[in-house]
Amino acid sequence: MVFSTFLFWFAAIIFAGSVFCLGMGIGRWRRDSMLRSHCTERTEGKVTGYSTSQQITGSTFLPVVAYHVAGESHTVTGPTFASYTASTVKGDGTRDGHRLQRTNITDIDDLPDGLKVYDFSDAPRERMGNALAEPFPEGRRVPVFYDPDKPSRAYVIRMCPSSSMTKTFLLLGGIELVAAIVFLVIGLLW
Incomplete structure (x- = not known):
């Protein structure tokens, strides 16, 4: 019992x-x-900074995008990714005199489903900064898709x-x- x-x-x-x-x-x-x-509606937004509350890996933060609909201002954090991976690469991040990319993002119009962030073992973390700052610098224009019935409901570039x-x-x-x-x-x- x-x-x-x-x-x-x-x-x-x-x-x-x-x-x-x-x-x-x-x-x-x-x-x-x-x-x-x-x-279902599309507008253009602008990267205004990075979310300190939505950290991905290490010191990588998602972009905050401001957009306007019917005279009202809104912000959305993104784009989002299905998975996140951080890897350390030996060296200072240069090969044959060229600086390696810190992420697997090669084109923001064709984002990978999973974000990979590379840290370089010989590079001090202070110099590295946010890995998404290069593909998404402040001021960059990006597409935002929003709900016409509730414009504050939105996502950036694509829904992963x-x-x-x-x-x-x-x-x-x-x-x-x-x-x-x-x-x-x-x-x-x-």
Whole structure:
């Protein structure tokens, strides 16, 4: 009886974790789907700075883009990426006298789904600054897609596929839900 009670409580705790993870995953997936379906109008925005609250990796921050719709000013942070990876490259960031790029962004009109940021082992971090400042310098004009019914709802350049975080929440929530059911059944049969 004591062991079955333990299994019931264990199943309840795992079930609570699955509800949390599935809720987070579904919420993020719904938000992304809503942005894709509602943000149908396009305007041009301008990079005005970098978000100190949305740090990607190390000292890499997302651009803050200001845009105007019907005489009202709005800001949006982005573009977003499905995943982020930081790697350290040996050396000072130069090869054959040419400076290597700090990110895998080669053209902002064809952004990669996953952002890769490269740090150079011999270069002091103070000199490196924000890796997205080069492809997105302050003052750069970028496309912004917004919801005509709620212009403050927007994204920059393109809506990337669901993030790895969203997929992780959904997968973990599903695994936890199955585990909770298994422990509940074992507790009932015990």
